[in-house]
Amino acid sequence: MSEAAPQPKAQQTVTLIDNATGKKYDFPVMNGSVGPRVIDIRKLYAETGMFTYDPGFTSTAACESAVTYIDGDKGILLYRGYSIKELAEKSDFLEVCFLLLHGELPNGQQKSEFVNTITRHTMVHEQMQFFFRGFRRDSHPMAVMVGTVGALAAFYHDSLDIDDPKQREIAGHRLIAKIPTIAALTYKYSIGQPFIYPRNDLSFAENFLYMTFSVPSEPYKINPILARAMDRIFILHADHEQNASTSTVRLAGSSRANPFACIASGIASLWGPAHGGANEAVLAMLEEIGDKSRIPEFIKRAKDKNDTFRLMGFGHRVYKNYDPRAEIMRRTCHEVLAELGIKNDPLLDIAMELEKIALQDEYFIEKKLYPNVDFYSGIILKAIGFPTEMFTVLFAVARTVGWVAQWKEMIEEPTQKIGRPRQLYTGATERAYVALDKRK
Ligand code: SDX
Secondary structure, eight states: OOOOOOOOOOOOEEEEEETTTTEEEEEEEEOOSSSOOEEOOTTHHHHHSOOOOOTTOTTOOOSOOSSEEEETTTTEEEETTEEHHHHHHHOOHHHHHHHHHHSSOOOHHHHHHHHHHHHTTOOOOGGGHHHHHTSOTTSOHHHHHHHHHHHGGGTOGGGOOTTOHHHHHHHHHHHHHHHHHHHHHHHHHHTTOOOOOOOTTSOHHHHHHHHHHOBTTBOOOOOHHHHHHHHHHHHHTSOOSSOHHHHHHHHHHHTTOOHHHHHHHHHHHHTSTTTTTHHHHHHHHHHHHOSGGGHHHHHHHHHOTTOOOOOTTBOOSSOSSOOHHHHHHHHHHHHHHHHTTOOOOHHHHHHHHHHHHHHHSHHHHHTTOOBOTHHHHHHHHHHHTOOGGGHHHHHHHHHHHHHHHHHHHHHTOTTOOOOOOOOOOOSOOOOOOOOGGGOO
């Protein structure tokens, strides 16, 4: 039965009326596959002579993307349409990497080829080890990561041409494969232990634990529960729409900077305690609270406008419901502590009591502040043996694939152009120079 050809949707528009001039302007409205519609204001300045004003981009879609979707009100996170809950339970990190990069889950052959490719890119150039000697042993590992990842561009001249799809692909594979190795080297350097080469017979997460915690003087036994937990933590952190560090990578990439430089800029942005640095800050906060009896004091401080203290690991620009990743992280936390025979972790006790009190507090309810991905991750990572300052490094190891996938999507966007926001200028208007002897 022939169905009438679907009629193209009438172009939806919104009308802007400038009350100062009475002029009316129509702007097209665009629909995504799901989520809020957008007003296409690309012609706004040309037609009205005005800019929009949205510091922090609370109401701005900076790009079109098909990689990750978040419904903040419902606490939903999808990677290429697959829910984070299903992926965390049924998939593995390298399969999720393939999904984020290529848009589909791999078949058997694609998966084994991809795993083989990444595995064989895990070694870094032997000369990279000399970089570490230039840093103090007590450097913050994120400072070392920014420097060494950016320096990859000095080694891999054969994958800097962003207009060559093959070079883009190799650069992406190198970043996903080598950043865990660099992270482990960074940790080993900080504790004065020998560097451990990657092993091709281990999975991504097993290899990372091996390079981080093994020593040449004795065999290292991989704990499968901990390896599975690490793999799941990597999945949970892999991508998250247009967050601050991903937007940084996109903006750096829009100038056509090479991928290694772009990912280094993402690492720099992730470092901030309002973003990826929060997992380190959560642990510092829990240690500062020190005892459940002090929780009310810190809740009070978090609510005090005159106090810069915020409850680290709480709140989110997009999630106004429970961060789905936090729930999975909390379950993983109990699994890891049980596996390690840690019956009662005082920090976990404080975290769970803090969560309970905060979620019943009017302030947090009204402002829709829930635990985010960073609230429990630090407890797990500390239990596994990572020092606090390595927590954000692990976030960067996982998020590299998201940054690469978003960077790739931007570069392959036919209408891609350099990102160059404007401003509302409130500084001095033009004035004449005053000679030194004439100034007050
Ligand atoms: C990540 O964007 C992403 O997707 C990031 C991320 C990812 O995967 O890439 O999810 C990873 O960065 C998670 C967030 C980690 N950061 C923290 O846990 C740090 C603590 N959280 C806050 O700094 C804050 O919640 C942000 C930065 C996460 C979000 O800040 P917003 O969206 O700019 O919200 P806001 O600062 O405007 O807060 C809204 C209100 C404010 O009160 P009012 O000015 O309206 O009176 O809520 C208050 C804030 O003061 N508030 C908090 C709070 N977070 C927000 N009050 C106390 N404690 C908090 N944690």
